[in-house]
Amino acid sequence: MRKYVIRRLLQALPVLFGITLISFTIIHLAPGDPAALLIDPEASAEDVLRIRAALGLDQPIYVQYVKWLGHVLRGDLGRSFLDGQPVLQKIMEVIPNTLQLTFIAFLLSLTVGIVVGVISATRRYSLIDHLSTVFAFIGISLPNFWFGLMLMLLFSVTLRWLPSHGMHTYGIQPNFFDTSQHMIMPALVLGLEGIAGISRYMRSSLLEVIRQDYIRTARAKGLAERVVIYKHAIKNALLPVITILGLSLPGLVSGAFIVESLFAWPGMGRLGVQSVFTRDYPTIMGINLMASTLTVMFNLLADLAYAMADPRIKYN
């Protein structure tokens, strides 16, 4: 297994290399000069040239890329064009917030999704099954930014129950209760699509398993239906769901860009969108790299979980 993990990590390297190459090229070939944005419009042509030289923007793209890559390999993502802070530090400051939000959203889609899936599979074609089908269609069709806005309208504007922005209430000592209140809406919005998707997969997977011979055997020897379902069927039905979980993680990373921007959640997604607007090349590249690394890692974790859950699957 260790061999497998090491080989997968090595395989991820060219992928990350390719991703950085693509995004670096796009960002640097695009029109629009970050130096021009940083300098006040009155600056002389020499000033602009000097700043471009200071930022390294006067060199050919491939030189800039090789230099950037060399620094990254030494753990240096450069400094933000905006405030001169090291990009790595900027990202490390916000990434716990993003991970916290995505983790809660993930947990939410996992638990609710599985419970809803099991209930509708065991009560197939009942009212509750039909309702969960309708709910799943609604869940995948609701645009996250609009769902978020509607929640804000109801819970922040009309009822005044929940705060609409940020992670802490301004001016009070950050505490668990306060942060949880701020997290309810973003986590729900981020997790909704997962809840809908996972409940469908869990349902069809469990229905598939219930048809198997060993379930008939378990019933035939007189086991209670509860035991058959919870002890025999669910374990096996969870297998395909684990793959789906892995596949849904990149969606959470993407979703974070929108949800964090909407709720002003101080995470990586919001920092990313802000740095795009300010043309902060080093921060954009850093976030691209970080988000891709997260995606690759999540995919690997899903594959490992899958192999661990099913001994028939060999690492290769």
Add this chain to the structure above:
Amino acid sequence: MRGNQLSSQAPLSPQEEPVFSFARVFWRRFRRNRLAVLGASILIILFAIAILAPQLAPYDPLRITLAKRFSPPGSPGVDGKVYVLGTDSYGRDLLSRMIYGARISLSVGFVSVGIAVSLGIILGSLSGYYGGIVDTVIMRLTDMMLSIPVLFLIITVLAFLGSGGFDRIYLIMGIIGVTSWPGVARLVRAEFLSLRERDFTEAARALGAPDPLIIFRHILPNAMAPIIVSSTLRVAGSILTEASLSFLGIGVQPPTPSWGNMLYENQAFLRNAAWAATFPGLAIFVTLLSFYLVGDGLRDALDPRLKE
């Protein structure tokens, strides 16, 4: 003469035989899924709205009437007409803007999926048909594309290419299309892997048919059902991506109305003009829902193997 004899000797002429044309079988299966029929009806209405936008919209979508800012739905408008869905912060008619917004959403959805499906079919069929090194290279590329946080890449590209002289909407269609082929390629490859071993492919090859003929005339038509189903779902995905980008303020640029940028403009007025941020989102939601319902119905009708 001889031909006539032969045909008259046939046990059943084509007229007497019950006709089960593909279209009829398809329609019989499709209409069984009532939700899918509902979705299809909504989509047909949406298309009509998009095409007839200039005739249907009560007002010019760009017409600013500052005196009528934030008129709630149903309030009397200028020229003796009614603001059915109210107005926005510039006093522009929300309904008219939404009617024009349908054009953006639907065209972005279909054009970008067209690009993605074309690329995906070409790469996926090459990969699945030839295997070997071609397959390895294409699949590595596909894996790479699938592990990119695509939305952020698109955001980056759009923000940087924004000042280019050409129309932004084509850029949006292009970039969504170019980044969403990997899923199609994987699907097509999987179909090709199994279809290339079938007898009919073998027969075509034995007859000396060149590869392009085998790929496009023999294998591809048999792989179309899952491609069509997944394309329908992908249209919804592309529409959502455009709306997300416009919601962040980097998609379709105001004043051109798109459902996403209407939400972007109106979210700040949630407190005093909630309708302005409600209806455009509702339009996105209903459109996505219809595509998903139709996709579900298409899967049942085209590819019954997939039904649980």
